[in-house]
Amino acid sequence: MNRIKVKCPGTVANLVCGFDILGLALNEPSDIMELRLLDKPEVIIHNRDNYNLPTEPERNVAGVVLLSMIEKLEKPVGFDVTIEKHIKPGSGIGSSAASAAGAAVAANLLLGNLFSPDEVVQFAMNGEKLASGVKHADNIAPCILGGISLIRSIHPLDIVSIPSPDLFVTVVHPQIEVRTSDARQILKQQVLLKDAIRQWGNIAGLVTGFMKNDYDLIGRSLEDVIIEPVRSILIPGFDEVKKQCKEAGALGGGISGSGPSVFMLSRNEKDARVVETVMKDVYTRIGIDFNTYVTTINKKGVEVVSGE
């Protein structure tokens, strides 16, 4: 195989109480990436969208991933990459992770699965390092694997798939800029033990709720007493959207990744559509442009569209 086209899903990281350790993959939106093998150790990037992302490999998320992979190869191999982004950069639904994960998975397939799944995640994390300054895997892992991923540990890497019931996800992306690196910097380095205890009760509850198909427990556990109170200040309308969405039937939700997107989980499509209407109403009234998505959990992760 010399050429491969993959579909790379958007992802929601953190899942409210699981900062840096939980994420889920979305069926919408997703990017398309096409990779072609080259016989020189170089990376050539073409953007087929209007986001004007850098095409120098060292400054491009997919580029640094592929460069890090090329470094480990014994043979002179390179990649020509065409990226068609539909996940808006900076939206908080894993745009950089989609590029990084897509590049790593597609390149590894072109190399005949030379690297293990954990190594593929490690390569992809180099893209997150470029995008946000931190090698986190809570978007990368679900993007690659699909479903809900727990990153129990980064050193050593320990990724666990969490089964879940069918869930509908409504996302609103208010068109404001929240830089992931800024969203990290405003966090306090110390937290109260009593808050940490409340948080780990919720995390354990959320994971148990997913695995027991217990929608009410999922809803009760979607509470974040540590990160959300700090970060939500960066997102206009956050408190109102959250309150009204829950009143409208959402199980719960919060900031997607480091924002500015806000996501809500619902037990059925009808609720998820009502939640979308609430989100639209709030941001229309506030006067901020927005996109919304009503979608479900993507169970497949990065998916091969075609290859030859």
Add this chain to the structure above:
Amino acid sequence: MNRIKVKCPGTVANLVCGFDILGLALNEPSDIMELRLLDKPEVIIHNRDNYNLPTEPERNVAGVVLLSMIEKLEKPVGFDVTIEKHIKPGSGIGSSAASAAGAAVAANLLLGNLFSPDEVVQFAMNGEKLASGVKHADNIAPCILGGISLIRSIHPLDIVSIPSPDLFVTVVHPQIEVRTSDARQILKQQVLLKDAIRQWGNIAGLVTGFMKNDYDLIGRSLEDVIIEPVRSILIPGFDEVKKQCKEAGALGGGISGSGPSVFMLSRNEKDARVVETVMKDVYTRIGIDFNTYVTTINKKGVEVVSGE
């Protein structure tokens, strides 16, 4: 029914990474309690053991539980209580919780299940308040319900049963005194966010491991970067016991509750017996008296032995 005899299991709280939110019930040791209805609002306590615990109801764990229950009753009712403790007070395997939970469950049965399960837990928590100064439920809940309990939240009370595979539990109780209140006071009120993140990764991993019957994941997740480094200093031989037990085949383990008992989980009885030998060797060499138990998870919780 005017008289009831119940068996009240010992419990292991915290389960390493789940400080204040996780606990499991043991098949050994357990207390026996006998309650008799009285027609006056009073509590009479008889100790049928050698621990010299207070018999004034206001100073007795079972006593305060029953007094708090009597306060809520419209009719003049009291209880005559005989306690036969086998769970040594101060051992760290839920001695006070057994008395508190046993009293609450037995009294409620004598009252014809007047109170809801959550109310029974709430009454029992008054006993923990007397014993340790804090109303925690991570011994009470598994003692009453059996199995592994998650206390997602105390306010409001939210208890979730966590399914688990068969596990063997080896406990060593070195005969030194660690007061629960002291063990709480030495904890730092603030923790590093990065440590909290590591901890909640482990908690999510542990719960997932239990529910997926994944012994290796259970083992990897039995790591505590917040409480154990501080509290283990109070327990001579802790680091050595832990290291050697894991080398001998234990999945992992740590301080039981606030200590001084140390527990280890194993996947089969053979491993659990080898672990017991290791524990005995370490404490024999250090020269501290000890008890050990090799047991399994109690799935029933407080159990009626007889009633008439």
